[in-house]
Amino acid sequence: xxWVDAVLQGVLVGGLYAxxxxxxxxxxxxxxxxxxxxxxxxxxxxxxxxxxxxxSGVNLLYAALLTVPVFAGFGYLVQRGLLNRAISSxxxxxxxxxxxxxxxxxxxxxxxxxxxxxxxxxxxxxxxxLRLSGQISLSYLELLILGLAVLVLGGLELYxxxxxxxxxxxxxxxxxxxxxxxxxxxxxLYGVATAIAFGTLAxxxxxFAARSSVAPSSGPSELLFGFEAVVIGGLGSLxxxxxxxxxxxIAQNVAGQADPAYTLLAGHLLFLxxxxxxxxxxxxxxxxxx
Amino acid sequence: xxxxxxxxxxxxxxxxxxxxxxxxxxxxxGRVVAVIGANGAGKSTxxxxxxxxxxxxxxxxxxxxxxxxxxxxxxxxxLGIALVPEGRRLFPSLSVRENLLxxxxxxxxxxxxLPAVYALFPWMxxxxxxxxxALSGGEQQAVALGRALLANPRxxxxxxxxxxxxxxxxxxxxxxxxxxxxxxxxxxxxxxxxSLALRRADEVHxxxxxxxxxxxxxxxxxxxxxETAYFGIRRESA
Numbered sequence: 149x150x151w152v153d154a155v156l157q158g159v160l161v162g163g164l165y166a167x168x169x170x171x172x173x174x175x176x177x178x179x180x181x182x183x184x185x186x187x188x189x190x191x192x193x194x195x196x197x198x199x200x201x202x203x204s205g206v207n208l209l210y211a212a213l214l215t216v217p218v219f220a221g222f223g224y225l226v227q228r229g230l231l232n233r234a235i236s237s238x239x240x241x242x243x244x245x246x247x248x249x250x251x252x253x254x255x256x257x258x259x260x261x262x263x264x265x266x267x268x269x270x271x272x273x274x275x276x277x278l279r280l281s282g283q284i285s286l287s288y289l290e291l292l293i294l295g296l297a298v299l300v301l302g303g304l305e306l307y308x309x310x311x312x313x314x315x316x317x318x319x320x321x322x323x324x325x326x327x328x329x330x331x332x333x334x335x336x337l338y339g340v341a342t343a344i345a346f347g348t349l350a351x352x353x354x355x356f357a358a359r360s361s362v363a364p365s366s367g368p369s370e371l372l373f374g375f376e377a378v379v380i381g382g383l384g385s386l387x388x389x390x391x392x393x394x395x396x397x398i399a400q401n402v403a404g405q406a407d408p409a410y411t412l413l414a415g416h417l418l419f420l421x422x423x424x425x426x427x428x429x430x431x432x433x434x435x436x437x438x
Numbered sequence: 439x440x441x442x443x444x445x446x447x448x449x450x451x452x453x454x455x456x457x458x459x460x461x462x463x464x465x466x467x468g469r470v471v472a473v474i475g476a477n478g479a480g481k482s483t484x485x486x487x488x489x490x491x492x493x494x495x496x497x498x499x500x501x502x503x504x505x506x507x508x509x510x511x512x513x514x515x516x517l518g519i520a521l522v523p524e525g526r527r528l529f530p531s532l533s534v535r536e537n538l539l540x541x542x543x544x545x546x547x548x549x550x551x552l553p554a555v556y557a558l559f560p561w562m563x564x565x566x567x568x569x570x571x572a573l574s575g576g577e578q579q580a581v582a583l584g585r586a587l588l589a590n591p592r593x594x595x596x597x598x599x600x601x602x603x604x605x606x607x608x609x610x611x612x613x614x615x616x617x618x619x620x621x622x623x624x625x626x627x628x629x630x631x632x633s634l635a636l637r638r639a640d641e642v643h644x645x646x647x648x649x650x651x652x653x654x655x656x657x658x659x660x661x662x663x664x665e666t667a668y669f670g671i672r673r674e675s676a
Contacts, residue, residue, distance in 0.1 A: 331544025
């Protein structure tokens with residue numbers, strides 16, 4: 149029974165990994181940018197929400213409703229102001245730029261908030277749980293997180309398929325010049341992709357902090373989980389990313405059940421195993437083109 | 439007489455090479471102008487510079503009296519210059535229908551919409567859900583043409599429609615040109631197949647090493663003149 153519980157907990161946390169990773173996948177798919185600061189931006193969002201909540205006393209829901217759109221706008225500006233310039237001179241400058249941002253964010257957070265980890269209080273939902281049997285109970289908060297993740301990934305999938313701008317994002321991913329020949333401004337489309345990525349990473353950052361806690365230095369390890377979810381699932385497929393996140397979550401939780409020391413190792417081993425046996429991932433590209 | 443599209447003294451550099459030298463030509467509404475020339479004569483460079491993918495070193499592009507030389511490709515499309523690029527450049531991961539819909543992203547008002555393109559190429563409606571990369575070369579060329587038409591361009595630029603396609607397929611694509619021109623669209627096309635260009639165009643310019651070597655209406659040009667200009671062997675005294 150405890151093994152069933154471990155698997156279920158793995159599924160729940162996997163949804164959050166996928167939510168966090170979908171922006172990573174989108175930015176790489178559309179612009180070939182690997183955002184090394186992805187995790188640090190998520191942590192930054194969590195800390196800003198923390199400050200907002202402590203200063204004004206609003207609850208987590210309102211903090212999220214404010215933080216997510218602000219981060220989406222911020223993402224658009226980062227793309228237009230910084231990454232678009234970097235990308236025009238080759239693949240290396242954007243990598244270096246995001247690496248630089250990662251260092252800047254981590255150290256600024258360290259300066260402003262000390263090295264302590266902080267948690268966001270989700271309210272009553274944080275302690276309530278759905279009891280399935282004597283040994284298995286699912287936290288409502290984690291169920292909500294999984295639901296949100298599925299909702300966001302599904303919405304994003306729908307946006308990329310049905311919306312005209314979403315369709316242009318896929319077109320620009322295929323062929324940037326051809327997209328400009330049908331009237332798409334690549335700088336704007338790239339901005340939209342990054343805005344989506346930043347909105348989703350901000351939401352994921354807040355949820356990370358609500359279900360456990362985040363510290364100024366947690367960004368890179370979150371980034372690693374994100375990468376692993378994307379690669380396990382198959383580059384460029386949103387449902388693949390969800391599957392990858394869930395596979396990663398299950399591997400970590402089941403191994404952690406056997407011995408907590410193996411939690412992270414099991415995730416990395418699964419990642420390496422997939423790279424060796426099925427390098428295209430579990431569900432290779434379908435929606436966003438990589 | 440003011441032309442719909444004017445290319446004024448265009449010089450374009452490609453790397454070390456000056457691919458176009460002081461080239462001028464004009465396209466009027468409802469007319470088909472063809473540019474012929476050997477490989478490397480600068481034909482594709484001309485179209486890419488007109489579409490806005492390349493910046494000229496000197497000279498300019500004027501659309502209906504508006505100077506567009508400084509504008510990038512996506513802005514020029516919104517003003518009415520659409521290019522069907524060499525090699526078609528469809529979006530391989532998008533379906534046929536989705537490829538066509540991208541043409542509507544920043545469309546101008548006009549007669550071309552999805553039903554009109556399906557009427558032009560009836561097979562497209564049946565295969566709308568297929569991936570563009572699953573089509574044959576000729577079918578892809580037709581989709582690329584449809585995608586450009588959906589923007590309702592005032593000037594349509596066609597780069598080597600015939601390249602790599604069977605003559606029968608090329609003929610079906612070219613057969614649609616009169617319907618395009620009938621809407622008042624000006625067509626500037628580049629073609630390696632000289633006889634095809636002569637048959638379809640109202641006016642022909644022959645390019646040699648980035649310069650216009652010979653111009654005129656197909657009826658006025660002799661095969662000998664064209665041959666001379668095309669290969670640049672014996673220059674006629676001028």
